[in-house]
Amino acid sequence: MAPNNVTECICHDREFIEIKQYANQNNVTSLDELQDQDYCSNSCGLCAPYVEIVLETGQTEFVPGEPFRKKR
Numbered sequence: 336m337a338p339n340n341v342t343e344c345i346c347h348d349r350e351f352i353e354i355k356q357y358a359n360q361n362n363v364t365s366l367d368e369l370q371d372q373d374y375c376s377n378s379c380g381l382c383a384p385y386v387e388i389v390l391e392t393g394q395t396e397f398v399p400g401e402p403f404r405k406k407r
């Protein structure tokens with residue numbers, strides 16, 4: 336893992352891989368659900384674009400800014 340890669344929701348201290356597992360185990364399919372459950376992504380919100388991709392693709396490690404460079 337590159338040292339500067341983005342791998343977690345810092346505010347909730349949750350790794351993206353942990354968020355992916357939680358979503359899979361609890362049939363969570365949207366960022367809104369994770370935020371409503373106060374699980375991640377509802378404080379500063381900076382991780383939200385990354386978590387959307389975690390849910391969509393299962394990717395759990397990102398180059399900083401990667402979601403903003405991908406064609407959506």
Ligand code: FES
Pocket residue numbers: 343344345346347375376377378379380381382383
């Ligand atoms: S890093 Fe996830 S809400 Fe702040």
